[in-house]
Amino acid sequence: MLRKFSGRLRLRAAFARIGFARNQVYAIATYINVLSAFLFVSIQYFLWKAVYENGVAGTYSFKEMLQYVLAAEMLSAFIHTGADRQIGIMVRTGSLAHVILKPVSFTEQIFFESLGVNLYRGLFVALPLLVCSVFAFGVEYHFGAFTLLRFAVLVGFAYIFIYLFELLLGLLSFFSVNTWGINSMKLAVITIFSGRVLPISAYPEKLRVAVDYLPFKLMYFAPLDYLIKGGDWAEVLVQECVWIVVMFFSVTFLQRALLKKMVIQGG
Numbered sequence: 389m390l391r392k393f394s395g396r397l398r399l400r401a402a403f404a405r406i407g408f409a410r411n412q413v414y415a416i417a418t419y420i421n422v423l424s425a426f427l428f429v430s431i432q433y434f435l436w437k438a439v440y441e442n443g444v445a446g447t448y449s450f451k452e453m454l455q456y457v458l459a460a461e462m463l464s465a466f467i468h469t470g471a472d473r474q475i476g477i478m479v480r481t482g483s484l485a486h487v488i489l490k491p492v493s494f495t496e497q498i499f500f501e502s503l504g505v506n507l508y509r510g511l512f513v514a515l516p517l518l519v520c521s522v523f524a525f526g527v528e529y530h531f532g533a534f535t536l537l538r539f540a541v542l543v544g545f546a547y548i549f550i551y552l553f554e555l556l557l558g559l560l561s562f563f564s565v566n567t568w569g570i571n572s573m574k575l576a577v578i579t580i581f582s583g584r585v586l587p588i589s590a591y592p593e594k595l596r597v598a599v600d601y602l603p604f605k606l607m608y609f610a611p612l613d614y615l616i617k618g619g620d621w622a623e624v625l626v627q628e629c630v631w632i633v634v635m636f637f638s639v640t641f642l643q644r645a646l647l648k649k650m651v652i653q654g655g
Contacts, residue, residue: 399492400500407504411512418512425461425517426524432457433525447589452616454527456587459612462517463543464584466510467607469502469551471495472574475558476567488647495643499551506547531615538621542611545628550607552635559642583609603631 411418433454440450448456475498478484487494521527531539557574561567578584581604588599588609599605610624 400496403492403497403500404504404507407501407506408508409504410501411505411508421465421509421513422516422520425465425513426520429458429461429517429521430524432461448587448616451528453587454525455529455616456612458518458521458527459615460584460608462514463608463612465513465517466506467543467547467550469498469506469547469554471498471502471551471554472558472561472567472570474498475555476561476570479561480566495555495639498555502551535615539611539615542614542621542624542628545625545632546607546611549603549628549632549635552632552639556635556639556642559639559646562646577604578607581605582607583612587613589613603627603634606631 436450436453436457440453475484475494478487478494484494487497490497554574557570558567560570564570581599581602583605584607588596588605591599606624606628610627613619614621614624
């Protein structure tokens with residue numbers, strides 16, 4: 389039993405190493421990603437500096453807004469799995485039929501490969517971005533170890549939720565084949581409802597109330613707001629767990645239905 393578990397663990401670790409190594413091949417792309425992320429943070433810095441210099445006040449101070457913007461950009465470098473894009477490519481090219489025949493579930497393969505990819509991006513995109521921004525704009529982070537540990541837990545659960553959300557969108561490509569529209573919808577949803585660009589607390593009241601009923605704030609805003617402003621960590625964690633369970637059953641039901649459909653068509 390222990391040997392079997394060890395073998396499965398080594399196989400999944402191999403998928404993670406593949407994802408990590410794949411990014412090492414494209415070193416220039418890494419430099420470009422760091423540069424583009426730094427330019428985005430620079431634009432946000434001068435934008436919010438102009439806003440706060442004109443006396444506009446909100447729930448976040450200028451210092452806290454810079455912390456939020458930088459942390460959100462760092463998270464975006466390594467928190468998305470790209471499961472929807474990968475499944476879309478498999479469906480469009482027909483390679484999914486071969487992937488399904490492998491002894492490891494294709495959803496597990498995507499998840500563990502994404503861990504390797506995002507570990508690389510965290511080390512070689514997010515960390516350089518943090519260093520550059522600290523020296524260029526004087527962004528400061530002074531958080532206790534316990535707060536950072538709790539934040540890391542929230543980010544970990546947010547990662548699982550995003551994976552399941554992107555996996556669900558990827559499975560929808562069985563119906564659309566072309567995933568351009570699905571990816572555009574995902575980008576719009578994340579930009580508006582997750583707090584990726586702007587804290588949700590800065591939204592107009594009616595929009596903020598509507599967003600509170602949606603799970604997308606758990607991707608960025610809820611973990612970042614806890615880190616910067618504090619709050620009820622347990623409440624955010626419970627919300628993440630509930631929505632992860634909902635997403636898991638939704639993905640499982642849709643996946644089984646689609647695979648049965650594939651078997652009927654192939655048989």
